[in-house]
Amino acid sequence: MSFLASFFGRKTSAPVARDRLQILLAHERAGEGQSELIATLQEEILEVIKRHISVDQDKVQIKMDRGTGVSMLEIDIEVPETRPAVKTA
Amino acid sequence: MAKVLVVTSGKGGVGKTTSTAALGAALAQTGKNVVVVDFDVGLRNLDLVMGAERRVVFDLINVVQGDAKLAQALIRDKRLETLSILPASQTRDKDALTPEGVARVIEELREKFDWVICDSPAGIERGAQLAMYHADQAVVVTNPEVSSVRDSDRIIGMLDSTTERAKKGEKIDKHLLLTRYDPARAARGEMLRTEDVLEILSIPLLGIIPESEEVLRASNLGMPVTLSNPTSAPSRAYFEAVRRLEGETLDVSVPTERKGLFDWLFKRSVA
Numbered sequence: 563m564s565f566l567a568s569f570f571g572r573k574t575s576a577p578v579a580r581d582r583l584q585i586l587l588a589h590e591r592a593g594e595g596q597s598e599l600i601a602t603l604q605e606e607i608l609e610v611i612k613r614h615i616s617v618d619q620d621k622v623q624i625k626m627d628r629g630t631g632v633s634m635l636e637i638d639i640e641v642p643e644t645r646p647a648v649k650t651a
Numbered sequence: 652m653a654k655v656l657v658v659t660s661g662k663g664g665v666g667k668t669t670s671t672a673a674l675g676a677a678l679a680q681t682g683k684n685v686v687v688v689d690f691d692v693g694l695r696n697l698d699l700v701m702g703a704e705r706r707v708v709f710d711l712i713n714v715v716q717g718d719a720k721l722a723q724a725l726i727r728d729k730r731l732e733t734l735s736i737l738p739a740s741q742t743r744d745k746d747a748l749t750p751e752g753v754a755r756v757i758e759e760l761r762e763k764f765d766w767v768i769c770d771s772p773a774g775i776e777r778g779a780q781l782a783m784y785h786a787d788q789a790v791v792v793t794n795p796e797v798s799s800v801r802d803s804d805r806i807i808g809m810l811d812s813t814t815e816r817a818k819k820g821e822k823i824d825k826h827l828l829l830t831r832y833d834p835a836r837a838a839r840g841e842m843l844r845t846e847d848v849l850e851i852l853s854i855p856l857l858g859i860i861p862e863s864e865e866v867l868r869a870s871n872l873g874m875p876v877t878l879s880n881p882t883s884a885p886s887r888a889y890f891e892a893v894r895r896l897e898g899e900t901l902d903v904s905v906p907t908e909r910k911g912l913f914d915w916l917f918k919r920s921v922a
Contacts, residue, residue, distance in 0.1 A: 574840025579797050580847040587804050587851060 600626055607637060615641060653761040656768045656896070657786035659810075661802030663773030665794045666830040669866055669876070671770040672700045673885070674790070676875035677893040679734035683765045686725065688737040690782035691772040692748060695739035701728065702873025703736050712740040715752030721759050730878055735764070748781050757785045775809060784815050788824040788896070790857060794831045795843040803827075803852055826857035828892060833862045834905045845903075858892030859905045860885050884908050 604624045611617055621640035626633060658671045668691075675687040689697035692712060698704045703726045709719035714737070721737075728734035737760070740747065760767045771782035783789060789810050793803040807825060816823045829845060836842040849856055860866075865883040869876035877886045887906040894901060 576837070576840045576843050576847070579843050580851070583797055583800055583851050586801065590801075590804070591808070 600624055603635070611639060617641065653764055654766055654788060655757060655761065655786050656766060656788045656790060657771055657783040658768060658790045658792060659771040659779065659783055659806050660773065660792040660799070661775060661779075661806040662794075662799045665792050665799050666828075666860070666866075667773070667792050668696050668700050668770055669870065670790065670792050670828055670830065670860070670889075671697060671768055672875040673869075673877050673889040674893060674896070675766070675768045676728075676731060676734055677877040677886075677889045678766050678768075678896070679728070679731045680877060680881075680890075681893065681897075682733060684733050684763070685766045685768065686735045686737055686760055686764045687768045687770060688760070689739035689770050690748075690778055691770065692739045692778060693741065693744055694772065695741050697770050698726075698736060698738045699873065700870050701736055701875060703728070703738070704873070707738045710738045710740040711756065712743045712747045714756055715748060717752075721756065721763075730874075746777070748778065750781065750784070753781050754785065775805060779806075780809070780813055783810060784813070786810075786814060786823060787816065788826065790826050790828050790896075791852070791854065792828050792830055793848060793852070795829060795833075795837065795845075795848055797843075800843070800848055800851060807852060807854060825854040826892075826896070827852060827854050828857045828860065830860040831862045832859050832905060834907070845905075856903050857895055858888050859903060860888045860892075861905055861907060863908070 604622065607624070608617070608619065608622055611622075617639060621642075623636075623638040625636040625638075627636065656674075658667050658674070660667050668689075671687050675685050679685040687697060687701070688711065689695050690711070691697070695710075698707055706726050709724035711724070713719035714721050714724045725735045725737055728736065737756075757767065769782045769786065772778040791803050791806060791810075793799050810823050810825055811817055814823055827849065829848060832845070833842055837844045845856070845859060861884050863883065863885045865880050865885055866876055869879040872879055876883065877889050880886055881890075884906040891901055891903075891906075
């Protein structure tokens, strides 16, 4: 069966399950404060940005992608269009 | 010295009640005095799996609240005189269990029995916490499936932090019981292997219970599988698990139904 599966290029699923669990549990064991971290970051980053430009709370997206070696913190801010002052003759 | 054992998992439906009944009966079959205690208040099922559902008069809540004596609530198994069951209440809710009341009942059970086996409800709430609180040992029932492994990891964390032993700075012996295991699917890479689960959870292996028709047959009949068919593959695995609980060192294998060459091929030592 397994050689037939690999012959037709279908990957086995158990190693995927193992790897996903290992990554997930490494983070879950590291501490339960992690989920609050994102919320705090979102709040504080927004505060700083607001000092300079006015942004809508809903236009800020913060995502965390947890990997084995590296985790990525993705901050996506939609800045409102700043219209250059058009001189009218 | 009596031992208090909790059978727990976090996730529901992985085989806690089945395993409580089978391990309890298997220990009783070796002559030990055993009581199995159902902590799943509101959703009791241990009585049904053990075939004692028509003999329940008083339950754990009645004893905890002082409405009945322990001896009145204990039901002696009709087939094994060394096995008793303390049922949960079906009508009350889990808030009726008080930590002091549970402590008193467990203490009294320790005096009467060699093994007190607590069948935990699913989840990580009050009921599950009370079931594990007094445990000296824990059996973590896990299916070779991602959500079950994740929940088991969470439960292991709780065993190490919220139990009485943990609070006193003592260790609680934790054992992994891998249930509904299909060695053929694991060999084909379709199911997490025993080694994978052991590596992730890193607690010692108590046994591997193969997926088997005998388990449903046993619960249909209201018998622990070790009583309904003692030579079946799951029963042999439970008997081996019980010997390990008693401190024996045995190689862990996946017992298979003895049918022929095909089964023999998959009966390999795995840990």
